[in-house]
Amino acid sequence: MTKQDVLKQYFGYDTFRGGQEEIIDALLAGRDVLAVMPTGAGKSVCYQVPALLLPGITLVVSPLVSLMRDQVTQLVQMGVPAAYLNSSLTYRQYLLALDRAREGRYKIIYVAPERLDTEGFQSFVRSAQISMVAVDEAHCISQWGQDFRPAYLNIPDFVDRLPQRPVVGAFTATATSEVREDIQRLLELEAPLSITTGFDRDNLYLEVCRPSVKRVELLARVRERPGECGIVYCSTRKNVEEVCQFLQSSGISATRYHAGLEPEERQQNQEDFLFDRVQVMVATNAFGMGIDKSDVRFVIHYNMPKDLESYYQEAGRAGRDGAEARCILLYSGQDVRTAQFLISQSEPSEQLDPETARQLQERDLGRLKQMTFYCCTRRCLRQYILNYFGQSAPDYCGACYNCLHNFQEIDVGEDARAILRCVAETGQRFGAGLIAAVLCGGENEKIRRYRLERERTYGALAALSQREVQDRIRFLVDEHILELTDGQYPVLRCGERAEDVAYSDGPLMMKAVREERPAADRRRAEDSPLTERQQALFQRLREERAHLARLRGVPAFVIFSDKTLREMAAAQPRDLRQLQNVGGVGSFKAEQYGAQFLEIISDFQETAAI
Structure with missing residues (x-):
């Protein structure tokens, strides 16, 4: 079986998304991987596909109990033998899952990082063939990431203690360059393929x-x-x-x-x-x-x-x-x-x-x-x-919203020069709120305490509201004309472009908001709305999905996603072969659910023809 066969048979797709195939090829070749892919870009496919092609077991380390349960449920629905080991299991359930793992009944096992060093799990992995360790939410290993988890620091020791080092894949949705360097160093990845597929989610x-x-x-x-x-x-x-x-x-x-x-x-x-x-x-x-x-x-x-x-x-x-x-x-x-x-x-x-x-x-x-x-x-x-x-x-x-909104461009050159003069003459030691109050001729305790009403720029922009002045200040910061210091109480300072603007008498154009909202949001061509008739069929398909979900005790999206049902309503397949041309319908799901959904489509077409 090839990677394309696995993608089609289990996941129901004909082609890989950007970056997926390169990552899968590297893992299958035994090369470590560090992959940064945005939420919804298909990270899990990058380790699930090679897991089904490699000879042994793949361990997926994740801190997220909910993710483990959801992904295992979806894998089982696709016909993939999978399990999870975490704190949501009773001790008896945990031992039963380990026994089944020893019997070789699972290809993919999700495990919490805290479980890696337990005696029972160590006993299991010493006798098992572990072909790959996939570290999900890999940014958790870095104290500079947004969700540091100390238990992640034990993963490299766990990998070192395995009888034979498996290939290691690290996956995360968001990581700055500093965090990416931390992940590679702390996980001890060996000459990894480092890939960032792009953070854009155009939907x-x-x-x-x-x-x-x-x-x-x-x-x-x-x-x-x-x-x-x-x-x-x-x-x-x-x-x-x-x-x-x-x-x-x-x-x-x-x-x-x-x-x-x-x-x-x-x-x-x-x-x-x-x-x-x-x-x-x-x-x-x-x-x-x-x-x-x-x-x-x-x-x-x-x-x-x-x-x-x-x-x-x-x-x-x-x-x-x-x-x-x-x-x-x-x-x-x-x-x-x-x-x-x-x-x-x-x-x-x-x-x-x-x-x-x-x-x-x-x-x-x-x-x-x-x-x-x-x-x-x-x-x-x-x-x-x-x-x-x-x-x-x-x-x-x-x-x-900013691209679609009906902005108007206004010249704020004179206002910008007044703001820069105020920041400079007050010693570059105050924040945006106080600078705006001074320029508008405000009266408050801080202005009196620092005698800022004596400054030449006091009231220089009295024709504007303080909010309008702060909008201009934010624009100047955005354009690197002003800078805001770090810390709990940031202050304004002149930026790298301040001198050019201060000594110019030319215009400086800023987008200002009109109050009216845009008439409509742009949608991608592939997300064009269904016709009224197709929308009615889509609702019928959703009702059938909800019925099947209740019978099986799984979330509705585990059976088919809304996107799959929309495509089904638009294409209206007549047989299993046509049904499997719909994105998200693999052979296992087609066998399990195809007859029910084809019957709904057939009944709908017959009713519409009358």
Whole structure:
């Protein structure tokens, strides 16, 4: 069997996505791999396909109980013998799974990093043929990553103790160059193929909104997507409780998830969301890592996350099936203050010395600054994210709010020169808020304390509101004309282009927002909406999928994704051969479910013909 045979038979696809084939070839040739691929780009296929072709067992190390369960469920539904070993199993279940593993009944075993050094697991691997170790969420090994897990540091010792070193693959969705270097060094990868497939998810529509009342905006956005599932992320447990209660009282099918709930309730709420018993999950960032639900159509951040790594990973949980999805961030200045508080109150790992802990906090504050810039930029949002991760991108994507919005360009050259003069004459020691207040002729305690009303630029931009001045300041920072220092209380300083602008009398064009919203979002050609008749068939197919899911006790998306059902509704196959030409329909699933879905399509066509 070839890799193409495995892809078609088990996964139901004819071609690999970008980067997948190169990674699979390297692993099959015995070469270590470090792969950075965005959420939804198909990382799991990169180790699952070679796992089915290599002679022995593949161990997938993951910190995520939910991911293990979901991926094993999907693998079993595709006809792949797989299992997981983690804290969700009882001791008896754990021993039974180990016995079956010893009997060679599994090709893929998911295991938590804490289990690697246990006596029972060590006894098993000493006598088993381990062909590959795949390290998922590999950024967890780096203290500079956004989710450091000390147990990951034990993986290299575990690999060294195996009777024969297997090929090692490291996979993550988001990693800066510093974190990638850490992964390679700490995992002791040997001359790895290092590949970054690109961070772009062109099926995601990106938007930052500054609503006057967040709840009103949130409710409107959820109601825009009737019958579709989504996630609403909040920064605190209190916000989760309040937002969930508000949505429920407004008639929205919603549930909640945060670390303060009893484990039984968290598990039940998670399953209600996975099994489509509720439409919306309101959660802290404790929810979602490893939730392999492919048909999430929107992710709304009620509060701004602390960094772009977290934001893009959380937003990327929308549209994992490749169909159009929306990622909306509801921003306010209070979000910045909340994030600063959370960073200052976070407890450093006991393994860190004080100086390293201080450096990590400074790094977190620097990341928060970049996150804030994202929320305020007038540039293409997709370009901003891709540039942050070191990837070049055009300045127009046609699929984010900033690109689609009806901006007007205004000349802010004179305003910029006034701002630069104010920053310079006040000693480059104040933040954006105070500089804006001085320029607008404001009166507050800080202005009086530092006698800033005596400055020549006091009231120089009194014709503008403080918000308009701060918009101009953010623009100047974005253009490297001004700089914001790192730290809890960042101050403005003149940037690398300040002198050129200060001594020029020419125009400086800035995009300013018009209040009207764009008429429509751009959708990719392949996501063009179904006709009314096809939409009716799609709903019939979804009902059949829900029925089969209930019978088998699995989430609906495990049977077929929404994208697969849409393609099925458009193509309307008449037999199993045609059905297997639909993306996501492998031979095992066609054998299990094909007759039921073909019957629905046939009945629909007969009814339509009458």
